[in-house]
Amino acid sequence: MLSRTADSLYWLSRYTERADFVARILDATLRLASLPSSYGGERNEWESAVSVAGDLAEFKRHYDTANEDTVRDFLVFSQNNPSSIRNCIEVARDNARAVRTALTVEMWDAINGAWLELKKKPSRDMTHEEFVRFLDWVKSVTLAFDGSAYRTMLRNDAFWFTRLGGAVERADNTARILDVKYQLLLPATERVGGSLDYFQWTTILREVSALTAYHWVYRESVKPWLVADLLILNPQMPRSLANCYEILMRHLDLIAEAYGRRGPSQRLASNMRARLSSTDIDAVFKQGLHEFIEEFIADNNSLGSAISQQYLT
Amino acid sequence: MGRAAFDEMQGLVNGREPTIRAAYQHLKHWLDRTPPDVFDARRSQAELFFRRIGITFAVYGDNESTERLIPFDIIPRVLTKPEWTLLERGLRQRVTALNAFLKDVYGPQECIKAGIVPADLVFQNPHYRPEMIGFEVPHDTYVNIAGIDIVRVDESTFYVLEDNARTPSGVSYMLENREVMMRLFPELFARHRVAPVENYPDALLATLRSVAPRSASQDPTAVLLTPGRFNSAFYEHSFLADKLGIELVEATDLFVKDDVVYMRTTEGPMRVDVIYRRIDDEYLDPLVFRPDSVLGVPGLMSAYQAGNVTLANAVGTGVSDDKAVYSYMPDIVRFFTGEDAILPNVPTWRCREEDSLAYVLDKLPELVVKEVNGSGGYGMLVGPHATKREVDEFRRKLRHAPDGFIAQPTLALSTCPTFVASGVAPRHVDLRPFVLSGADDIRIMPGGLTRVALKEGSLVVNSSQGGGTKDTWVLDG
Numbered sequence: 183m184l185s186r187t188a189d190s191l192y193w194l195s196r197y198t199e200r201a202d203f204v205a206r207i208l209d210a211t212l213r214l215a216s217l218p219s220s221y222g223g224e225r226n227e228w229e230s231a232v233s234v235a236g237d238l239a240e241f242k243r244h245y246d247t248a249n250e251d252t253v254r255d256f257l258v259f260s261q262n263n264p265s266s267i268r269n270c271i272e273v274a275r276d277n278a279r280a281v282r283t284a285l286t287v288e289m290w291d292a293i294n295g296a297w298l299e300l301k302k303k304p305s306r307d308m309t310h311e312e313f314v315r316f317l318d319w320v321k322s323v324t325l326a327f328d329g330s331a332y333r334t335m336l337r338n339d340a341f342w343f344t345r346l347g348g349a350v351e352r353a354d355n356t357a358r359i360l361d362v363k364y365q366l367l368l369p370a371t372e373r374v375g376g377s378l379d380y381f382q383w384t385t386i387l388r389e390v391s392a393l394t395a396y397h398w399v400y401r402e403s404v405k406p407w408l409v410a411d412l413l414i415l416n417p418q419m420p421r422s423l424a425n426c427y428e429i430l431m432r433h434l435d436l437i438a439e440a441y442g443r444r445g446p447s448q449r450l451a452s453n454m455r456a457r458l459s460s461t462d463i464d465a466v467f468k469q470g471l472h473e474f475i476e477e478f479i480a481d482n483n484s485l486g487s488a489i490s491q492q493y494l495t
Numbered sequence: 496m497g498r499a500a501f502d503e504m505q506g507l508v509n510g511r512e513p514t515i516r517a518a519y520q521h522l523k524h525w526l527d528r529t530p531p532d533v534f535d536a537r538r539s540q541a542e543l544f545f546r547r548i549g550i551t552f553a554v555y556g557d558n559e560s561t562e563r564l565i566p567f568d569i570i571p572r573v574l575t576k577p578e579w580t581l582l583e584r585g586l587r588q589r590v591t592a593l594n595a596f597l598k599d600v601y602g603p604q605e606c607i608k609a610g611i612v613p614a615d616l617v618f619q620n621p622h623y624r625p626e627m628i629g630f631e632v633p634h635d636t637y638v639n640i641a642g643i644d645i646v647r648v649d650e651s652t653f654y655v656l657e658d659n660a661r662t663p664s665g666v667s668y669m670l671e672n673r674e675v676m677m678r679l680f681p682e683l684f685a686r687h688r689v690a691p692v693e694n695y696p697d698a699l700l701a702t703l704r705s706v707a708p709r710s711a712s713q714d715p716t717a718v719l720l721t722p723g724r725f726n727s728a729f730y731e732h733s734f735l736a737d738k739l740g741i742e743l744v745e746a747t748d749l750f751v752k753d754d755v756v757y758m759r760t761t762e763g764p765m766r767v768d769v770i771y772r773r774i775d776d777e778y779l780d781p782l783v784f785r786p787d788s789v790l791g792v793p794g795l796m797s798a799y800q801a802g803n804v805t806l807a808n809a810v811g812t813g814v815s816d817d818k819a820v821y822s823y824m825p826d827i828v829r830f831f832t833g834e835d836a837i838l839p840n841v842p843t844w845r846c847r848e849e850d851s852l853a854y855v856l857d858k859l860p861e862l863v864v865k866e867v868n869g870s871g872g873y874g875m876l877v878g879p880h881a882t883k884r885e886v887d888e889f890r891r892k893l894r895h896a897p898d899g900f901i902a903q904p905t906l907a908l909s910t911c912p913t914f915v916a917s918g919v920a921p922r923h924v925d926l927r928p929f930v931l932s933g934a935d936d937i938r939i940m941p942g943g944l945t946r947v948a949l950k951e952g953s954l955v956v957n958s959s960q961g962g963g964t965k966d967t968w969v970l971d972g
Contacts, residue, residue, distance in 0.1 A: 183742075183760055183761050183762075184742050184744060184758060184759065184760055184761075185748070185759045185761055186745065186747065186749050186759070187742075187746075190809050276724070279724050279729075280723075280724045282730075282733040282734075282737065283733050283743055285734050294547070295547070298546065343761075437761075442759065493761045494761075494898075495759075
């Protein structure tokens with residue numbers, strides 16, 4: 183297949199994944215921000231949302247304070263934020279349009295339909311209730327896109343590159359949440375987590391639809407290090423770094439087999455997977471959670487570049 | 496306008512009770528019997544269908560919405576078998592002559608020596624490509640894909656209005672219009688025997704493969720080269736690539752090495768034999784034509800001239816669809832086919848000729864004036880509909896550069912029943928059939944794209960100027 187086609191499929195799927203992620207972060211932030219102030223101190227949830235789902239420095243260039251209005255504007259509508267939901271859907275649709283022929287009708291419908299719908303959606307002045315519904319809608323777009331890809335695409339390289347894009351993005355997104363919230367997840371030695379922390383942890387889990395999964399897996403109340411374990415190392419958890427690398431490895435292998443050649447991306451992904459499967463959460467904390475995640479984000483980016491060099495250009 | 500237009504459903508209305516022409520009997524009955532709300536529902540279904548599939552076009556200079564739908568009218572236009580037979584013969588002859596003319600102007604130039612076409616019109620034509628002189632294109636076909644615009648003025652007279660021999664577009668509308676009509680009105684198709692057009696993609700692929708260079712493998716690889724997704728016809732490019740099952744490539748997907756064209760794939764370079772290019776000549780290769788072109792492939796011309804790749808259409812076909820050369824087409828047809836043109840030209844005054852210019856300036860408010868190199872309805876004057884200021888402006892332009900213009904009488908283009916705000920009303924139409932010339936055969940789909948001027952009285956059918964489209968039915972027997 184054309185390298186450019188593979189490139190567009192890869193980015194189409196990265197941007198749809200990102201739109202979903204930003205919507206989830208906003209959803210979770212709304213929830214946290216609605217807690218009575220007695221549950222917490224002076225934390226600014228809205229600023230933290232920008233750090234996770236966007237670029238805080240860029241945000242500060244355009245807005246004085248971080249509150250629901252400004253963050254909503256930046257993360258949903260802003261042209262200055264390449265990861266705003268609007269930009270994600272526009273870029274995704276742009277990529278989809280460029281490779282219209284490589285998509286199934288259902289995939290095209292999902293993304294083109296979303297793009298058309300987005301033009302009609304109430305914009306900056308939507309009410310709180312409309313905003314919540316809007317976020318649900320964004321999540322449903324990604325579900326429809328993923329579902330249509332899963333249900334309708336031929337299992338060939340076009341499908342594999344689509345899966346690669348989704349998994350690289352997802353790994354990055356999960357790592358970003360961990361990176362911003364890592365202090366919360368550090369084993370509490372000097373102070374017992376207050377109720378705010380509890381809500382923060384459950385909200386992190388909720389952000390990635392993992393609250394129920396957590397209870398199934400650990401069968402105990404929410405503990406920060408177990409949250410970290412679930413999101414980093416548990417291969418059963420769809421969003422965990424470990425599972426993202428299972429998916430990456432599987433699809434990179436399929437591509438290598440079909441093309442009869444392995445390359446740097448297979449080697450990189452394989453190293454990362456080995457690292458994730460041979461460690462445990464205590465070792466991660468010993469290395470330093472923050473350092474571990476920073477390194478992971480950098481390596482994940484390198485894998486993205488390797489895939490790009492090997493196949494997409 | 497002097498006289499009433501010929502209506503394809505009712506014939507000529509001369510103050511008498513209108514009679515319904517045979518081809519439209521069923522349709523008229525259907526229009527009369529179907530409740531208006533059914534039509535409303537079908538029209539919104541059609542619009543939804545087109546939006547969903549993303550069949551849009553970009554309008555240049557329109558910032559508001561760069562992607563728009565071309566309005567679709569659900570009342571089909573009907574042509575009878577004898578009408579189509581005449582058109583088909585005429586189109587075949589016309590395209591044969593166009594190909595022979597191009598082979599000649601880049602070869603022996605007999606038609607110039609014989610005084611059929613003035614030398615300066617050819618050699619000073621901006622679309623004339625000296626690079627093509629003496630180069631034998633594979634299988635002698637230059638115009639592999641032609642769109643010949645036809646207008647009708649009465650029961651039996653069809654004129655050729657324009658030859659589009661470069662990169663004619665619109666065929667996706669022909670195919671999608673049929674698709675949506677068959678979905679919306681299966682009962683109408685049951686009552687009419689409509690000749691199918693859906694095999695166009697197969698015919699196009701066969702045509703492209705037939706003109707592969709002789710050095711290509713038995714199973715030549717064809718691709719469609721698009722300027723990219725910001726081009727107004729991008730939908731069509733992706734639609735056709737999909738239907739043909741070939742790669743839709745942009746310039747950056749291709750590269751030339753040792754005079755061979757390759758595309759970049761996830762598995763490494765792959766050789767390309769035939770390029771159906773939807774890019775104008777001057778952007779094809781920055782090493783030969785416009786050096787600033789980012790749409791082109793460096794080295795493409797040299798691969799082409801080495802005979803390692805076929806470009807369809809060939810380079811330099813623009814010289815034959817120029818509106819000044821157009822006026823010589825009846826002579827060109829006679830010279831190369833030995834027959835009179837089956838489809839006449841619209842009477843045309845060449846403003847480069849002194850007598851004609853004087854006549855045109857005198858009658859300007861009655862005439863249609865076109866730029867020789869214009870297209871898409873841009874830069875033309877429709878005298879009877881123009882303001883005095885517009886007429887005066889054209890008068891100045893004509894005096895200043897008469898060579899750049901031709902003039903034609905304002906034709907009473909035929910009309911077809913069309914849905915408009917007030918109900919069903921006659922609107923002017925034209926027809927663009929698509930003609931495919933391969934090494935083996937000339938293939939023509941029965942019908943083509945009917946364009947309709949939606950504004951009352953308007954004669955401009957171009958989509959960029961508010962025109963719409965209709966499905967075109969050729970009744971089989």
